[in-house]
Amino acid sequence: MPLKVYNSLTRKKEEFIPINSPYVGMYVCGPTVSGESHLGHARPYITFDVLYRYLMHLGYKVRYVRNLTDAGHFEEEGREAEDKISKKAILEKLEPMELVQKYTNLYHWAMNRLNNLPPSIEPTATGHIIEQIEMIKKIIADGYAYEANGSVYFDVEKYNTDFSKKGQPYGILSGRILEDQLDSTRELDNQGEKRDPSDFALWKNAPPEHIMRWQSPWGEGFPGWHIECSAMSKKYLGDEFDIHGGGMDLQFPHHECEIAQSTVCNHTMPARYWLHNNMITINGKKMGKSYNNVIKLTEMFNGNHPMLAQAYSPLTIRFFILQSHYRGTLDFGNDALQASEKALKRLWEAYEWVSSEMLVVSGELAADKLLDAKVLKLVGEFDEFMNDDLNTAKVLANMFELVSVINAIKDKHIPAASLSASTVSILKQQLKLFVEDIFGLKTEQANDNGKLDGVLQLLIDIRKEAKTRKDFVTSDKIRNELIALGVQLKDEKDGGMSYTIG
RNA sequence: GGUCCUGUGGCCGAGUGGCUAGGCAAAGCUCUGCAAAAGCUUCUACAGCGGUUCGAAUCCGCUCGGGACCUCCA
Structure with missing residues (x-):
């Protein structure tokens, strides 16, 4: 069964066929590094990280490009606009690139803690000004953009007229019809420069107080938001590549604009498969700046936020996100996060036991043929579920059914020989593959060189x-005081003892 | 206003028309010196109304509720 993904462009699940197998090009819209990432941001990066890992597991050689938006109208969130503050304030303020560096570092730190693999290339908008200017020049030359007072705008109307004939109207991705949205345009600066309200900026003239500025054929300015992704995806993945990912809220206008720009420039639709993750909600409402309901990742990790009952570890968040399907909304709640925390712990403990202690003691024949078959079925379905548009939730459900079997064997409620030797080894192998390599789950316990383990072993011996x-x-004193310190002792059936931290 | 999506048991959340999703919580039991952990069992839901069908959470219609995008947004 081949991998199928839901393509927003065609609005259906399609078999994934790379343009140049085994090479796969994937572009995912990264963050704007003018502020801290919040819980909502974690979703696309985790979702596409799992896709990246899964594609590699399938044997593809993936080039994963995820950009950093570090150019544009740049202000730190919560601060006043640059032009409104005095010179002295400017002196005390961070340089724009200092700001970018600060939030880039923080973002990398968060990605790392969430155990997202770094992308193959992480290009920045400011590092690709030349490419963006070149692209804009080409669009102007082809007659689909015009200059006005040092800014350049894309002519949406003309594009729509010409490309509708080719079956690719403006709005093809989001399902919007240009004629339907003539009203309700936002009051923006310089709106009057546009020929039509739906035109969007490719290049913006920089007012004198704007610090981030570059020389261009149209004067000093900075690139529009949409052009960077088109320029960088083209540079690193070519005119046509396989997957373009991002949040659903980017579908319009961002991705729609990318399609228009790139199509004019390269005479082809940039990406074959457009994948969009849904939003994380909080009390049913989208988490977002404009709703003033964001919980930053740093706050999630340290629990320091009025809506948080406690801190949640990065991997709890990863697990939480993996427990739902990426195209559905996912509602934040302390109950839900706490459930994820416990579930992850249970899964991880069973997994650790399987990988380190479960012995392949049984013979080739399974004592319990039904159970053996069940285990093989559950494990075999991992790939099947992933191939069905990355149904990580179903894979996890199967894993938990396996956890019950594993724990039963671990506690000797059922004999180890219930499963055949080959089933046990498949189980070990598949769990390792999916739990660690594809889902990217891992232990959160710090490596302490075994000293702590030695100390605990000593206490365990005294207690015994x-x-x-x-x-x-x-014995109760040892147990209770360790619990107070966050270390839980477990008496095992055969008289042994073990512990877990956290 | 336009274009869409959605409504699943206490909570989160899968779900291709017929078969227990899963996790967490709760209750009982087993194990235990007592716990914890684990196992077993129980709680068996699909907004409402109508329709299609042998059969619908799943398809269609209406009603009510929630949400997204149309503007920076993951």
Whole structure:
């Protein structure tokens, strides 16, 4: 069964066929590094990280490009606009690139903690001004853009007229019809320069106080928002590439504009498959700046936010996101996050036991043929579910059914020989593959060189002795005080003891 | 106003017309010196109304509710 993905462009699930197999080009819209990433931002990066990992697992050689938007009208969130503050304030303020660096570092830190693999290329808008200018020049030359007072605008009307004939009207991705949206245009600066309200900027003239500015054929200015993705995807992935991803809220106008620009420039639709993740909501409403309901990732990690009952680890968040399908909305809530935290712990403990301690003691024949078949079925469906538009939720559901079996064997409720040797080894292998390599889950316990383990082992030994003497005062003291420190001891059936931290 | 999406048990959340999704929470049992952990069992829901069908959470219609985009937005 081949991989199928839902293509927003065609509005259906389609088999994924790369243009130049085994090479796959994937472009995902990255963040604007003028502020901190919030919980909502985590979703696309985790979703496409899992897709990236899965494509590699399928044997594709993937070039994953995810940009950083570090140019444009740049102000730190919450600050007043540059032109409104005095010279002195400017001196005390960060340089624009200092700001970019600060938030880029923070973003990388968060991506790392969420265990997202770094993309193959992470280009910046400011590093590709020349490419953007070249592209704009070409669009002007072809007659689809015009200059006005040092700014350049894309002529949406003309594009729509000409390309509708070719079956590619403006609005093809979002399903919008240009004629339908003549009204309700936002009051923007310099709106009067546009020939039509739906035209969008390719290049903007920089007012004198604007710090980020570049020389261009149209005077000093800075690139429009949409052109950077077109220029950078073209440069690194070519005129036509396989996958373009991003949040659903970017479908219009951002991706629509990209399609228009790139199509004029390259005479082809830039990407074959357009994948969009849905939003994370909070009390049913989209989490976003404009709604004033964001929880930053740093706040998620440290629990320092009025809406948070506690801190949630990066991997709890990753797991939380993987438990739903990427195209549905996902509602934030402390109950839901706490459920994820516990579930992840249970999954991880079973997984750790399987990979490190479960022995392949059984023979080739399974003592319990039904159970053996069930395990093989559950494991075999991992790929099947992923191939069905990345249904990570279903894969996790299967994993939890396996967890029950694993724990039953671990606790000797059912004999280890219930499963055949080959089934056990397939189980080990597939869990490793999906839990760690594809889903990117991992342990959060810090590596302490085994010193802590030695100390705990000592306490466990003392407790065992106490228990043998029936000195429950001592044994309970050790157990209770360790719990207070966040270390939980577990007495196992065979008289052994183990512990978990956290 | 336009274009769409959506409404699943206490919470989150899968779900291709007929078969227990799963997780968390809750209750009981087993195990345990007592716990914890784990296992087993229970709780079996699909907004409402109508229609199609042998059969609908799943298809169609209407009603009510929620949301997204149309503007920076993951």
